[in-house]
Amino acid sequence: MTDDTGLLSAIRQVGGDDVDLPFWQAAREGRFLVHRCGVCQRSYWPASLCTLHGKADMHWVEASGRGEVYTYTIVHHAYTPAMRDKTPFVVAVVKLEEGPFFHTNILDCPPDAVTVGLPVEVAIDPAGEGLTLPKFRPA
Amino acid sequence: MTGQMRGSCAIVGMGLSEQGVRLGVNPRELRATALERALADAGIERGAIDGYIHCGGNREDLRYLGLSPNFSFVIQSGGATPSVAILTAIGMIESGQAEMVACAYGQAPSTEMAGGGGYGAFGYGYASLYGLLGAAGAHAFHARRHMHLYGTTSQHLGAVAVTQRQYASVRPGTLGYGKPITLEDHQASPMITDPFRRLDCTRDTDGGIIVLVTTAERARSLRDDPIYILGGGTGHNISNWHHGLVYENHDDIAPAKARAFAMAGMDLSDIDMIQFYDPFTISPIMQLEAFGFVPEGHGGPFYAEGGAGPDGPMPVNTGGGQLSGFYATGFTGLIEGVTQLRGEAGAGQLKKAETCLVTGHGWNGGVQNTWSHATLILGNSK
Numbered sequence: 001m002t003d004d005t006g007l008l009s010a011i012r013q014v015g016g017d018d019v020d021l022p023f024w025q026a027a028r029e030g031r032f033l034v035h036r037c038g039v040c041q042r043s044y045w046p047a048s049l050c051t052l053h054g055k056a057d058m059h060w061v062e063a064s065g066r067g068e069v070y071t072y073t074i075v076h077h078a079y080t081p082a083m084r085d086k087t088p089f090v091v092a093v094v095k096l097e098e099g100p101f102f103h104t105n106i107l108d109c110p111p112d113a114v115t116v117g118l119p120v121e122v123a124i125d126p127a128g129e130g131l132t133l134p135k136f137r138p139a
Numbered sequence: 140m141t142g143q144m145r146g147s148c149a150i151v152g153m154g155l156s157e158q159g160v161r162l163g164v165n166p167r168e169l170r171a172t173a174l175e176r177a178l179a180d181a182g183i184e185r186g187a188i189d190g191y192i193h194c195g196g197n198r199e200d201l202r203y204l205g206l207s208p209n210f211s212f213v214i215q216s217g218g219a220t221p222s223v224a225i226l227t228a229i230g231m232i233e234s235g236q237a238e239m240v241a242c243a244y245g246q247a248p249s250t251e252m253a254g255g256g257g258y259g260a261f262g263y264g265y266a267s268l269y270g271l272l273g274a275a276g277a278h279a280f281h282a283r284r285h286m287h288l289y290g291t292t293s294q295h296l297g298a299v300a301v302t303q304r305q306y307a308s309v310r311p312g313t314l315g316y317g318k319p320i321t322l323e324d325h326q327a328s329p330m331i332t333d334p335f336r337r338l339d340c341t342r343d344t345d346g347g348i349i350v351l352v353t354t355a356e357r358a359r360s361l362r363d364d365p366i367y368i369l370g371g372g373t374g375h376n377i378s379n380w381h382h383g384l385v386y387e388n389h390d391d392i393a394p395a396k397a398r399a400f401a402m403a404g405m406d407l408s409d410i411d412m413i414q415f416y417d418p419f420t421i422s423p424i425m426q427l428e429a430f431g432f433v434p435e436g437h438g439g440p441f442y443a444e445g446g447a448g449p450d451g452p453m454p455v456n457t458g459g460g461q462l463s464g465f466y467a468t469g470f471t472g473l474i475e476g477v478t479q480l481r482g483e484a485g486a487g488q489l490k491k492a493e494t495c496l497v498t499g500h501g502w503n504g505g506v507q508n509t510w511s512h513a514t515l516i517l518g519n520s521k
Contacts (some may be wrong), residue, residue, distance in 0.1 A: 072280070
């Protein structure tokens with residue numbers, strides 16, 4: 001049984017948008033989606049209207065889960081008390097094989113070993129509550 | 140059409156409250172102080188103000204300011220707001236809605252954030268779930284990509300910090316006044332979010348600013364040194380987002396540059412100085428390149444060689460900018476441009492100061508550091 005109320009609440013709390021609900025539903029099930037225009041097959045994240053075809057045929061499809069690190073930062077400063085035992089850690093922008101950028105963390109890799117161009121693949125560890133966060137590890 | 144707009148309006152008054160960290164004064168009071176100083180600067184009575192544009196705040200309480208304009212509204216385009224407000228003021232003046240428009244700013248983020256506070260618009264949506272908080276991380280993505288593409292180094296970033304502090308060190312009223320720094324100081328400052336160290340980052344300050352815009356004709360009747368708005372342009376980084384080029388483009392400068400320079404009938408060689416929006420050290424580097432003042436990838440070396448310093452070929456952020464001066468969003472650069480063009484920059488006055496490029500950017504879009512960009516070209520003759 002799914003609890004979309006909880007997911008929607010978690011999405012709104014972080015400033016996300018209800019239109020991304022299918023993405024987070026799938027993530028909870030261990031699947032990684034992108035939003036795609038059926039007319040030109042261009043992929044998007046987060047949910048978007050196609051820049052060429054608007055809302056003609058936008059739908060969610062399963063992505064390959066592969067990509068590469070496009071850019072990243074190593075966070076050293078603990079902006080919140082909860083971050084104190086996590087720094088330093090990497091926030092990376094992964095360019096997905098399908099095209100869109102996806103902000104994430106890099107698992108199984110020391111921060112100093114992350115590089116621009118590093119091939120990565122998605123790793124989803126379904127969470128008990130809240131949003132299940134797709135993360136990436138070196139491929 | 141655009142050519143006719145060149146110099147049609149001018150900045151005829153500006154007023155600043157104190158600009159500093161944790162002043163403990165509420166934003167409206169900061170605006171009220173700035174307003175009195177702007178009126179005195181322009182030599183007009185408050186009743187002359189017939190238009191009011193509030194930059195990035197809430198609906199203004201005009202009762203408290205003692206103003207009675209024909210219109211008063213709020214605009215919000217992040218750090219591009221001040222330049223957009225000037226362009227909007229010109230539009231209202233040219234369409235006959237007003238003759239003297241006050242563009243107003245007053246915020247106290249360092250007081251309101253004291254003791255903790257939210258990151259608000261800098262939470263970056265889903266990315267915040269992965270630990271991306273604050274503006275530094277989002278700008279660090281640009282810096283890291285730039286380093287990868289062009290070999291830009293932390294020392295290059297440090298050269299920006301040192302150069303701007305050099306300007307601030309001789310400018311009273313700035314955070315960096317009397318406090319020059321060295322590249323060694325920069326390299327020794329703690330890492331915040333790699334590649335940014337503390338001295339790569341601007342800190343919030345409180346302050347109020349009012350800029351008065353009127354017709355060129357009225358301006359000349361009020362003072363002998365009005366500062367003319369010669370050109371203006373806007374761009375939006377969503378186009379680069381759509382094309383996957385947002386990390387190579389700090390701002391969407393190309394369309395803004397094209398419109399501003401076409402309106403002014405000028406080219407880059409006509410610019411005497413630049414006031415770039417500079418929340419982080421990578422920002423001036425990438426903007427220098429995007430405008431074409433230096434080739435792509437040459438922004439860092441340009442700074443390291445002193446190119447943006449007071450004796451360099453293109454002085455940049457001549458009052459210390461946001462990094463070492465004060466953070467009043469896009470007003471930091473606008474105010475400095477007017478100050479230099481009037482010849483009122485004291486020990487930091489440039490020898491050649493007849494034209495100035497001013498930029499602003501901001502209004503992050505959830506996952507991206509900046510969407511909006513606005514460019515102004517100012518000059519002390521029409």
